[in-house]
Amino acid sequence: MRKAPFLYLSAFLMDGGLALASLCIPLLAIRVGGTYDDLGALRATHSLTYALGAFWLGRLADRIGYQRSMAACCLLLVPVFASYYYVSAVWQLFGLALLTGIATCAFWPSLQAWLAEGQKSDGLRRRIGGFNMSWSLGMVLGPGLAGALYAAYAGLSFALLAALFFAMFVGAALLQVREDGRKQGDPTETASLAAARIFLPVAWIANFSTYFAIGIVRSLFPKLATDLGVQTAHLGYLMALIGLAQLVTFALISRTERWQFRLWPLVAVQFAAMLGLGVLAFSASLIAFAGGLLLLGVLIGFTYTASGFYSLHSIAPGGGRIGIHETILGSGNLFGPLAGGLVGEYIGARTPYMLAAGVIAIALTAQAIYLRRAQAS
Secondary structure (H helix, E strand, O other): OEHHHHHHHHHHHHHHHHHHHHHHHHHHHHHOOOOHHHHHHHHHHHHHHHHHHHHHHHHHHHHHOHHHHHHHHHHHHHHHHHHHHHOOOHHHHHHHHHHHHHHHOOHHHHHHHHHHOOEOOHHHHHHHHHHHHHHHHHHHHHHHHHHHHHHHOHHHHHHHHHHHHHHHHHHHHHOOOEOOOOOEOOOOOHHHHHHHHHHHHHHHHHHHHHHHHHHHHHHHHHHHHHHOOOOHHHHHHHHHHHHHHHHHHHHHHOOOOOOOOOOHHHHHHHHHHHHHHHHHHHOOOHHHHHHHHHHHHHHHHHHHHHHHHHHHOOOOOOHHHHHHHHHHHHHHHHHHHHHHHHHHHHOOOOHHHHHHHHHHHHHHHHHHHHHHHHHHO
16 A cells, blocks of 8 residues: 555544544543543643653654554554443543553654655645645544444444554554655755744744644533533534534645745634634534634644644654654643633633633734744844
């Protein structure tokens, strides 16, 4: 099997499975008595181990091989998700969240670094676009399936996930993946390489605030919606809108380079996301919720692409830099749910979304200050 289709399929299956889990796990936590701060702390526990592991294992994957690293991650996920079937108390979920972070922290850096090998500028943009559309499609289908599946057969959801990750392990371990024949681009793209180094910290800052906000939404919005009387199946469809907006955004920006090395598109999507968070903070309408979640999906689609592109646009192996990209992403997923869970529990259920909007505003200021100083020097 050729490398690009294999990696696109792997991204789709992994994120589809994890997206299904991201809704089933909070619902399971609620069933065994979880509170707002429990839900935030659960996602933070997973994100802590993911962030720490991605920083180190991204570099290690450059040495041991990307395919081996992906296979090991898939194998580790099998017993972890099989264990969710036996959960009867909230404290058990924390151990499984820690193990899930450990098991996934090398998968994404390995996949992205392997995909980017030999690709420069235009080729890299198209590869990142294909990868992003693949995992985003998984994000669309996973939550929609999760809501209906968990409502009908709660335990079966985790058994299916264990089976999925075992099948992925077999594929990653046994398939012979052929490298693509022609390397694209000009390795002497010195101007764009230099610009990427300048914009990389800007994109990393935006990616942190994005995942701070999205971590809050994914960990806490299911409880808010449940408390407001939203049906489980409808909740799944609402959460799937984030992935749908990501998918459309990925498709659009993979076809043009006009957003590259410019600040204003990044600023625009962050302001739009602040509006979406305001909707979640003050509305109770399903239609309004849908609009707010769509704006947040656009934010992920743009900032994730920018951070990935600037991280991988280099002549050096990309495992280390894309590991930092994933660490920053994981850090946002760590601090967002943790802080959001605390303010949601002790101040109010709508407060976490205002907190997320405030963090994006601070990040916007930091991006503008950094870029002004970098361009002046």
